[in-house]
Amino acid sequence: MKIPVELIQMLRNSQEIAVLTGAGISAESGVPTFREAQTGLWAQYNPEELATPQAFQRNPALVWEWYAWRRELVAKAQPNQGHLALVKMGMYQKNLTIVTQNVDGLHQRAGSQNVIELHGNIQRFKCATEHRILTEWGEQTAIPPHCPHCHGLIRPDVVWFNENLPEQALTQALQLINRCDMLLSIGTSALVQPAASLPLVALRAGATVVEINPDTTPLTAHAQFVLQGKAGEILPQLLQVTWGSLQELSSC
Structure with a gap:
């Protein structure tokens, strides 16, 4: 997939990146x-x-x-290339925080440090x-x-059906979403509330929203950039064209 030059430039210049992940990225690990x-x-x-x-x-x-x-x-299950690319991205862009709807802990197992778990941990x-x-x-x-x-x-x-999200996690997520200048929505159906509304909150706050998903979702029509495909394929490519090869980042 050809990554838009405008997106590459915006990623390089971003001050704070929020990453919202859903079941799609974990499904690539066999979950x-x-x-x-x-x-x-x-x-x-x-x-x-x-x-x-x-x-x-x-x-x-x-x-x-x-x-x-x-x-x-x-x-x-083991973290896949999508999880690992986010770890590398966080090495370069220090102000990167993952907000996940997943309960599997794969982001932390991959090595990501800043992770907000909206739905808890199994x-x-x-x-x-x-x-x-x-x-x-x-x-x-x-x-x-x-x-x-x-x-x-x-x-x-x-978090079970009919239960509220953890108050601290939701507060942290909303604060992040309102101040970030870039949001990556990865592998989420954009159907499960209240997480589904977070990209729209980011849009209203002036952030650039990028959707990475094999399928179209209710968010697709609103995102400024739509990269259609699997996270494990697109995120390493996005990382490489934006910040250099994985080998170079690994040696940092």
Whole structure:
């Protein structure tokens, strides 16, 4: 794909870049999208009926086991060239922050430092009663295990349907979006709110919005630049034509 010269110049001159990522970039690492993950034993369940506080109240063991299975899928995945290109981009453009809708932690595993997780992290746990983050709870046979502090149930630290986004993460994301001069929207359907509205907020604040996606989305008509294709192919190319070869950046 030919990268527009105007975009290259704008990237080189940008003061702060915000990157919004969705399920598409993780799918290139083999992480099934939310609905694609329903295979085998779990094919009989609607994911939107499992990922809710109400489902956890009705059958906490079922929900816990489903997330345990999903964690196994995520653990087998490795960061792809799209994730790695963003790490390299952050080496050159220090004011680059990733806002991700993904819960797999692949950006951090790739090496990105500035990551805001809008929907939590599937490898992290919290008390369902007191909401404190938990890293250990001793040896327990109960499914799900119980909080060692209040004996409440332990759940994944992810945002379920009918739940608000983490207040701190959303505040940080909005502050970033309102001050950035460039936003890259990568692999997101632009359908899931409130994340879907962030590129529009950036546009209203005067930022240049670039969409990188194999498919058209509701954002496509509004973005100043649309690079149609996979993140793992386009981001390394964008990085190379903007800031030089990957080898040169690796030796910095």
